[in-house]
Amino acid sequence: MKIKNKRLIITILWSVSIITFSGCDLFKNTSQTQKITEDGIYDYNKHLHKTFIEKQFKENWYWLISSPEYDINYMLDTLSPNAYSAEHKGKLKIKVLHKNGVPVGFTSYYMITAVKGDLFILGVDKDQRGKGYGSELLKYSENALVLMGAQVITFVTRVDNPGAQKMYVSCGFEEIFRDEIFVHYRKNV
Numbered sequence: 001m002k003i004k005n006k007r008l009i010i011t012i013l014w015s016v017s018i019i020t021f022s023g024c025d026l027f028k029n030t031s032q033t034q035k036i037t038e039d040g041i042y043d044y045n046k047h048l049h050k051t052f053i054e055k056q057f058k059e060n061w062y063w064l065i066s067s068p069e070y071d072i073n074y075m076l077d078t079l080s081p082n083a084y085s086a087e088h089k090g091k092l093k094i095k096v097l098h099k100n101g102v103p104v105g106f107t108s109y110y111m112i113t114a115v116k117g118d119l120f121i122l123g124v125d126k127d128q129r130g131k132g133y134g135s136e137l138l139k140y141s142e143n144a145l146v147l148m149g150a151q152v153i154t155f156v157t158r159v160d161n162p163g164a165q166k167m168y169v170s171c172g173f174e175e176i177f178r179d180e181i182f183v184h185y186r187k188n189v
């Protein structure tokens with residue numbers, strides 16, 4: 001009787017583990033391609049968001065990065081701000097804002113040091129600007145960096161981007177210096 005019970009228990013445990021692990025794989029695969037229908041800020045998912053972010057870079061590279069040679073695919077594939085700072089490889093957080101089931105903007109950020117965070121890139125689709133989405137992404141990024149340990153957050157934008165400059169100042173960032181091309185901001189949090 002005890003041997004039958006052991007076999008029964010082993011069979012049940014084996015069956016449950018097969019069902020559980022199969023279910024996890026099935027859920028993981030479906031979540032990679034399922035459509036997002038609720039508004040909110042979501043983790044970057046290459047199956048759902050890569051095309052959207054690539055489009056933003058293609059149409060708006062001047063506002064998002066300092067050079068048209070920047071390798072957006074390297075950033076998206078390795079979650080790294082660039083190829084030359086290996087210490088940050090895999091540490092870039094990318095989030096995508098959805099409204100009415102479609103992506104409208106994204107943000108990326110990472111910790112430069114244990115106490116200094118960098119808001120790396122923030123972009124809103126050109127047809128969705130002026131609706132407060134940039135501020136929403138900025139506040140989200142700031143809160144996330146604080147939770148990661150940031151005491152200071154930095155960000156850079158172009159001199160000829162007054163809309164973005166106004167938004168950063170309205171969110172408490174202070175200009176620390178500017179050159180002919182960029183304005184550098186900082187916020188103690």
